[in-house]
Amino acid sequence: MTEQLPTAFLFVLGALILPVLPRGAVRALFLVAVPIVAAWQIWTTPLGTSMQVDFFGFTLELMRVDRLSRIFALVFCLAAFLGNLYAWHLRDTVQQVAALLYAGAAIGAVFAGDLITLFIYWEGTAISSVFLIWARGTQGAYHTGMRYLLIQVGSGVILLAGVILLYSETGSIAFQRMELGSLATCLIFLAFGIKCAFLLLHNWLQDAYPAATVTGTVILSAFTTKLAIYALARGFAGTEILIYIGVATALYPLIWAQIDNNLRRVLAYALNLQQGFMLVGIGLGTELALNGAVAHAVVGVAYGMLLFMCTGAVLFRTGTAKASDLGGLYRTMPLTMLFCLIGAASISAFPLFAGFATKSLILSASLKEQHYMVWGAMLLASAGVFLTTGLRIPYFAFFAKDSGLRPKEAPWNMLLAMAVTAVLCIAFGSYPVPLYALLPYDVDYSAYSTTHVITQLQLLVFSTLAFAVLMRAGLYPTALKSVNLDTDWSYRRLLPRIVGGIGETLGSAMARMSSMVNDGLRSLIIRMYHSYGPQGRIAQFWPTGSMVLWIAILLGVTLIVNFVS
C-alpha cells in the first residue's frame, strides 16, 4: 500500500495520528518509527519511479525518485530519526507535530518533480518549522520566529512569482536545470538563495537557530539549508556565479564565528560557512564537484546535528550556551564532551572523520577545473573553521576556565542520539565507499591519497599551533558577554528607523490631508444640510451625504468617459 503513497504523506499521516497517541514512550516510539518506515519505503522504491496527479489543469509530479533526490530524502529520514530520538524526553505535542510535518515537507520538496509541488512543500517547511522556534515560549523567540517566518514565506512568495513567470514564458512547470538570465529564473534563484543562506541573505539562520528550543535547533539545522542545496544542485548546477557566492559565503561568517559569545550562534555561523563549500561544488558543476557538494551536504547534516546536540545538551543541563558562562564541564559531562570532540573533528575535516572524505571531493574538483584562487580560499576557510569552531566550542564549553558548574551528564536519549550520530560521522569518514555509492554520479575517487592527508594535517596542525600561541599570548578574543548584530542590523535597527520615520511623516501628512478633505466635505455638507437641523445631527448624515456625492461624481466621470470615447 505504501508504494502508492508519496513519502511526504507518510509524515503528514503520522502527524495526524500523533496527537491521539498517549504521551510518553508510545508517542516517542512512534516518532522514531515514522522516519524508519519512510526510509524503508524510499529504499524499496526503484529509481526512476514517477508519481503524477492532475491538479487544476497541471500535471503535478509528486514523486520523482532518482539518485539525486533519493540520497537527500534518505538523509532527511535519518535526520528526522536522530532528531526525534534526541527529543525522546519531550512532552510537547506542538513541537512533535511540527517536527514530523517539517521533515515531511522537506522530503516532499526533494521529491517534487515540478515547481508547483516544490512551492507547496517549500512553504510547508517554512510554516511547520517556525513552531520549533515559537515553542521556546519567550518574547524574544516570538519575535525571532516572526522574522524567520517573514523571510521564509517571503522566499516562497518570490519562488511562486518566479514559477508563474516561468510558466508564462515557457509553458512548462517542470523542475529541471535552468539558466540564469530571465527575470523568472533570477527570482527562483533568489528564492533558493534565501533558504540557502547566501552571503547577505543569511541573517535569518544565525537569528533563528540559536533562538529555537534545545531539540528544535537540532531539527532545524538539518532540513532547510540542505533542501536549498538540493534545489540549487537540481536547478542551477554549473552556474558560475555560485562559485563566487560560495567562496564569499564560506569566508564571511569566519569573523562572526570568531567573536560571538553564544555557542549555538557560533555553530550557526559554522554551518553557514559549510554551505559555502557546497555552493562552490554546485557552481563548478562537474560530476566530481556535484558529488562533493551532495556528499558534503549529507555529512553536514550529520555533524551539524551532532554539534547542535552537544551544545543543546549543555544548554539543557546548565541553562546557558554562552561561552563566557561555561567552562570545565568535562568533569561531569565526559560523554557529551567526547561526542562534541568527534563533531568538531568532523566539521574541521580531520582525516578519518566525516568532513574530510567529502570536502576533499570539492577541493579536488576545484583544482581539476583550475580554480586555484577558489581552492586557496577554501583552504583558508577550512583552517578558519577549525580555529573558530573545531577548537573554540569544545574549548570554551568543556575546558577553559572552570565555571564552577557541575551539571549532570545528558539524559540517556540525548546520549544515544549523539552516539549514533558520532558513529556515523566516523563511519562516513573512515569508510566512505557506501556513501560514495549512493551519490548521483559514479565516483572513482579515493580521499585518502598521501597528498590529501598531508595537506589537511598541515593545515590542522598549524591552526592548532596558532590557537595555542594566541591563547598563550592572550591575543585570542576572549569570550565577551555580548550579542553581536551582523548585517541584520540593517533590518533589525536601520529599517524600523527608516520605516518609522517615513511612517511618521506620511502619517502626519495623511492625517492633515484627510482632515482637509474631511473639513472640506463637512463644510460642504453643513451648507447643504444647514436647514435640516442642529450641528449634532450632521455627523449622522455624513455617510449618506458623502456617498450621494460620490455617486454623482462617479456618474459624471462615467458619462464623460462614455461620451469622449
Added chain:
Amino acid sequence: MSTETVPHTAMTLVDHLPAIQVLLPFVMAPLVVVVGSRRLAWPLTFLASAAAFVVSILLLMQVIDGSIISYHMGGWAPPLGIEYRVDAANAFVLLLVTAMSTLVLLFARRSVEDEVSAKHHALFYTAFLLCLSGLLGVAITGDAFNIFVFLEISSLATYVLIAQGSERDKRALTASYDYLMMGTIGATFFVIGIGFLYMATGTLNLADIAGRIEDLGDNRTVRAGFAFIVVGIGLKVAMFPLHSWLPNAYTYAPSMVTAFLAATATKVAVYVLLRFVFSVFDPDFLFGTNTLAFIILPLAVVAMFSASFVAIFQSDLKRMLAYSSIAQIGYILLGIAFLSETGVTAAIVHLFNHGITKAALFMAVGAYVFSAKGTFYDTLQGMGRQMPLTSAAVVVGGLSLIGVPGTAGFISKWVLVEAALEKGWWPVALLIVLSSLLAVIYVWRVLEVLYMQPASESSTVREAPMSMVIPIWIGALACIYFGLDTDVTLTAARTAAQGLLAGSTGLH
C-alpha cells in the same frame, strides 16, 4: 458554443422549473405570515429554500453544456411577455444563492432565536423569503424592467432584515436607513438607465435590446443608459467608492442576515453587471471598453488596497470581514475589467468561492455572538481554546480569504493572476499578490486574538450548539473541497464566461 434554444412547450413540471424557482419562496412568504406561527416559520422557510436549491441543481444540469432555457411567463411570448432565461451563467448564480440560503437557514434557527425578538420571527422569515425570491428573480429573468422589480423586492426585504439587528444594537436602524437611502438612489439610476435603453430601442427584453443596439450602433442615448446602469448597479455591488453602506449594514444586521447577504446579494448584483456589460451592450463598443479600463479597473485596484488597509485596523471581527468583502469585490471587478475569457472566469469563480468563504466566516461570527456575546477582538481573546470548532473553521475560512493553496480562495486568485499575465499586465498581477499580503495581516490579527492571547480568567464561554457548528463546517469544508476539486466550479464558470463573452449573440 451551442446557442440552441429549448422550445417552449411547458407541458410537464420540469418545463416549469424556471418559474417554480422563483415562485417557491415567493409564495411561501405570505403563507408564513398567514400561518403566523412562530414555530412553523422556520421549517416552512427552510422547506422552500431547500426545494429551491433542488430546482437550481436541476436547472444547472440542463444548461451546463451551454444550452439555454427560455421560459415564457404565462405563455406570453417575448418581447411583449416576460421571459425567464436560464443559461450557465445565471444557473450558477441561482445555485449559489439557493445553496447559501439553505446553508445559512440551517444555521439560522438558534441564531435568530438568540438575536431577534420572538414576536418578529414570522415576519423575519417572511422578509427573508422575499429577499431570496427577489435575488432569484433578478438572476433568472430576461427582462430589464423585471430585473428592476425583483431588485426592489430583494432590496426592500433586505432593509427590513438589517433593521432586525436593532434588538442587539440600535445602530442597526441607522445602518438600514442609510442603506435604504443609497439603495434607492442606486435603483433609481438603474431604472433611469433602463429608461434610456427603452427610449433608444423600444423594448425591455434583454435579448431584444441587445439585438437592436447591435443594429443601431451606439448613440448618445445608449451611452447615457450604459453609464447610469453601471453606476446604479455599482452601488448594489458595493463598488468602491460606492461601498459605504456596506460596513454598517453588515456589522449591525443579525448574523444570519449578514452571512446570507455577504454570500449572495452583492454577487447577484455582480451578475447583473456582467449581464449588461457583456450581453446587452456589445463588449466591442469602445465606450464599454473604456469604462472598464479607466473606471472599473482603477477603482477595483484601489478597493483591493484601501479596504484591506481599513480591515487591518479594525477591532471588530464582523466589521473587519465587511471591509474585507469590499476588497474581495475589487478582485471580482478586476476580473471583469480584464475583458477576457479567463478574466470573466476568474470573476465568476471568485464570486462563488468568496461567497462560500464569507458565508462560513460570517456564520462563525454568528456563533461568537451566540456564545461569547460579542465580536470585538477583546471579547474574542482565547476563543481558540474555548470554542475550538468554531475557531478552527475561522482558520480555514481565513486561509481561503488569503488564498492559501488548497483552499477555494487560491483557485480564484490563481485564475485572476493567470488572466492578468495573459494580457501581459504583470504589474496588475503583482498588485493582486501584494494585496493578498494585506489579507495575511488582517487574518493573522484574528488568529492571534483567537489563539495567542489568553481568555479572561472568569470567562465561561462554551462552544456554540451543533446546529450552528455543523453549517459553519459545511462552509469551511466547502472552502477546502472547492480548493482541491476545481472541475465543477471552473467548468461552470468557463461555460458561463464563454456564454457572456459571446456578446449579444449569446442571447439569441
